[in-house]
Amino acid sequence: MVSTLHYPVNQEGHLTIAGADAVELAKEYGTPVIAYNIDLVRQRARKFKDTFDELNVKSQVAYASKAFSSIAIYQVMKEEGLSLDVVSGGELYTALKADFPPDKIHFHGNNKSYQELEMAFDANIGCIVVDNFDELLTLRQLTKERKQRMAILLRVTPGIEAHTHTYITTGQQDSKFGFDLGNGQADEAFRLVYDDEYIEVLGLHCHIGSQIFETNGFVAAAEKLLLKMQQWNETYQYTCPVLNLGGGFGIRYTDEDEPLSPEIYVKEMVLAIKRLSNESAFPLPEIWIEPGRSLVGDAGTTLYTIGSQKKIPGTRHYVAVDGGMSDNIRPALYQAKYDAKVANRMTAPTNHIVTIAGKCCESGDKLIEDLSIPEVQTGDILAMFSTGAYGYAMASNYNRLPRPAVVFVEGGQSQLVIRREVYEDIVRNDLSLYESEEK
Structure with missing residues (x-):
């Protein structure tokens, strides 16, 4: 060779x-045929997971399956012990057909239908990432009608613009996604549900963009989200156990691209969160990330x-x-x-x-x-x-x-x-x- x-x-x-x-x-x-190097997919998945383990941090690595969704790829991720990020009823249906563990499925999306949310409740999935007030009110209605608990993350826009194409930046203030962190929307959303009988607020989620080749944006986002969780702890005596920094880790398309390895992304984020946690005396949260492109793209x-x-x-x-x-x-x-x-x-x-x-x-x-x-x-x-x-x-x-x-x-x-x-x-x-x- x-x-x-x-x-x-x-x-x-x-x-x-x-x-x-x-x-x-x-x-x-x-032809055309798309051939996937599954050896490489497994290697990447293990690098993300193993780095968290080496740093002795509780974590979930969730495959952001909008990058490529199929029964077979979900089965690979299940074999590698990953969680799963879905953004539609179709992706959720595919995951269930793949016999993916429902408690490791996280449901994203800025306009989930009532039927999609019912499907998530019927499957008893692990977490819903809430994107707006309409969805929050629907969830409160569903949980009470069904007398069924559901864990949620509040997706926020931290006001950070990643260095990527305009169409794939999502963390800035002008975004269709999430509660704004700077204008009080995130605080209002938290007040609505933090003491709800059936809703468990796990913490905060953000996604600052895609095809990102540096760690500064992730560190800055972690600072903002952890500070907000600390404020809620002081004001409401409520400790959010999870911080989800999303995905967006870049890959190589051409020789112009210089992506970082999975280990570097994870280490930089973990070290920053540990430092911030120590400085604020806020308990170190479980860290979740959502690689998609960086698992299957190249x-x-x-x-x-x-x-x-x-x-x-x-x-x-x-x-x-x-x-x-x-x-x-x-x-x-x-x-x-x-x-x-x-x-x-x-x-x-x-x-x-x-x-x-x-x-x-x-x-x-x-x-x-x-x-x-x-x-x-x-x-x-x-x-x-x-x-x-x-x-x-x-x-x-x-x-x-x-x-x-x-x-x-x-x-x-x-x-x-x-x-x-x-x-x-x-x-x-x-x-x-x-x-x-x-x-």
Whole structure:
């Protein structure tokens, strides 16, 4: 086995994923296909958990499953002892189908429906992360009607703007998420429920953004949240046992990205919280975090088959693949950057600058601009890296394209975990205008 930059290559000059030949994966499962290196997913999960254990801190590491939700990935997280963050009834349903322990499920979202909340109560999940006053009042009603207790976290916006894209910052004051920490909303929410008969306030939650490459924002958020919990302790003699700092830990998409290791994120947060706890004489809370992208993002690689090409002399060379914004909308949505290689020609000279175009009927369906690759021809396999988060999760049937297959690769062995959609799936819920006549 040899290596080309970050990517392992076998003796045939093919890319490998968790020990499996990527070209053979493309042949076996067809393209587009998203192949996950589950060895890497497990390694990351253990690094987060083990670092908390080494620092002797009570914790929960919850997989933020909006990054990629499926029965199989939930089963992997269950095997690794993680908790689970869901944001919809559909994700909760999937988690229950995966037999994920309900007491380790945390339900997020800024507009949970009454039916979704009832579903959470029926499953007796571990925690609901409350986002607004409407939800808080609904929860009070539900708990009293059902005479059923529920643990909650109050999500707050700490007024911290992470260094990331505008669309994926969530901790600043102008956000659709959470109670504002600075204008008294969080205090009012706490007063409504801290002594409620059926609601247990575990503590505070925040999420300051995504794709964050430094720890200062997390430390600043911890300071603000811990100070507020200390104030409530002094005023109401109520000790919140949990501090949840969310996720947003960055990954490598291109050589421009320099992410920190899981250990560094955890150590910096824990050390800061321990220091603040000692200074304020406030009991050290249990620390929860919610990695999503950092668990599965760079573990995923999308394999495409190269199709047509268009050369515009002096302007651009387009190379089209058999997927695009229907399976990865991030480049079109917020100019996300990716790296890619020709999986069957990993050791060939990269002497052509091209733009990778998708097959959707949109001029903006361009996956990568100015990519350096070898000369290619129809049938070559393009491997686009770090597509494991918010690729399949945000996939659509735009242009009535079927969504891709998903395979897990572990120890050189692959397994299909999501079947490729077929055209019958596309029309499954369609009704004929003449249905009654046809009957």
